[in-house]
Amino acid sequence: MSKRTLCKFFAHGACLKGEYCEFSHDWKDPPNNICTFYQKGVCSYGSRCRYDHVKVSGNQTSVPSASAALRAHLGPIQTSNPSGFPLDGQAVISSLSKPAWTCNFPEEDSSSLSEYGPLHLPRSVQPSDLPICSFAAAGSCPYGEQCPHTHGDLCTICGKQCLHPYRPDEREEHIKLCQKNSKRLEALKHSQEIECSVCLDRVLSKPSVAERKFGLLSECDHPFCISCIRNWRSNSPASGMDVNSALRACPICRKLSYFVIPSVIWYASKEEKEEIIDSYKAKLRSIDCRYFDFGNGTCPFGTSCFYKHAYRDGRLEEVVLRHLDAEDGNTVIAKNIRLSDFLGRLHL
């Protein structure tokens, strides 16, 4: 049931449970927008509540929350409150709204029970299915040793008890993510100090968020703000400056670069720069080129265009380059040849 409800955390990009989540991580599934407080009778937000104030018919378990789902699992096993947890009120609710299937399980699973003995928990309640204590995962658990949930192992990078002891995949994923994040944080710290030589400001201290980005030049390693370097490069050649030797060159070393890559962090090594450039190009490749316009237009950048050249049916543009001999004996690559080119050159 709950698998078909969109996970709230996932929707915000912050679900730590990954594939072990009780809720659906499929955008097609509808979110559960029913106010849980309203179901219990009082919602202090009243008409201002951002959740739906509708009555759900009694025996439907369509108000699934993580704890409710867990209680459904554990209900028959933990009959009393084992840890002095302030669960009393909820325990009553859970016994009242106990789903029908939990009552039948002893008959269903009696064979498996006898086979595996009493240690085997019914309905696949294995250690890896139990979530870890979210308080401990977020920093500290107020119940400490007495917490009824498993506390995760300490992640040495983020310093939180968020590694699930029985889910190796999740652990690995978390550690990988943590390493990536800490690396990024380090790079960001390092990038704070870097100044743009056009505005002489620190790039990441610019007043507006949109400006706090570096503009990387493809051919050299001098830092600029994205807005500064783009403004300079789009400066009109009418101002007397040559496009290739001045405008498209690095203002510091005058090395010619054909494109600028926006980036929030400044790289420390060649590999990191490559990575930034590659991810930028990959992002642009997924966007349809507005000049190509699904085949209706012509893109002046041709095969060098960073954007996607695809037709409406998803077919990618196929480019056949035509090599021609030029008057001076060199080989040139011909673009589409149009009659208008010839007519335009005629002197009548």
Next chain:
Amino acid sequence: MQASRARLFKEYKEVQREKSADPDIQLICDDSNIFKWTALIKGPSETPYEGGVFQLAFAIPEQYPLLPPQVRFLTKIFHPNVHFKTGEICLDILKNAWSPAWTLQSVCRAIIALMAHPEADSPLNCDSGNLLRSGDIRGYRSMARMYTRLAAMPKKG
């Protein structure tokens, strides 16, 4: 407009902070207009301009630093790349080779370098250029020295 003001303000602070960094250059901002600056530069040693103090006027466009500042000599100077009457300077970095990474300070340094190394092939002052091109180094030096004494050095007595 805002960007140029911010950048000039940064340069102003930098100039205030490092007043003694380069004793040959003294940059002064106009009290009421940050787009008007004057500079006093010392003539480089071992040139006819040695010992002279030359005044430069900077007029900074609103698109600065995307466009170069307009600089001219207020002090009369005999130099192949400086217009004798208007003080206009022929220097590539102030025209087509400008880069926004240049600052007023570095422009002053470039002008000092130009004084030490005149480019006779693109003259604004033909008389001076012709002297150099015809190889009359002595003639050029004495003319330049005379005008330095007349215009760029404090009068004695």
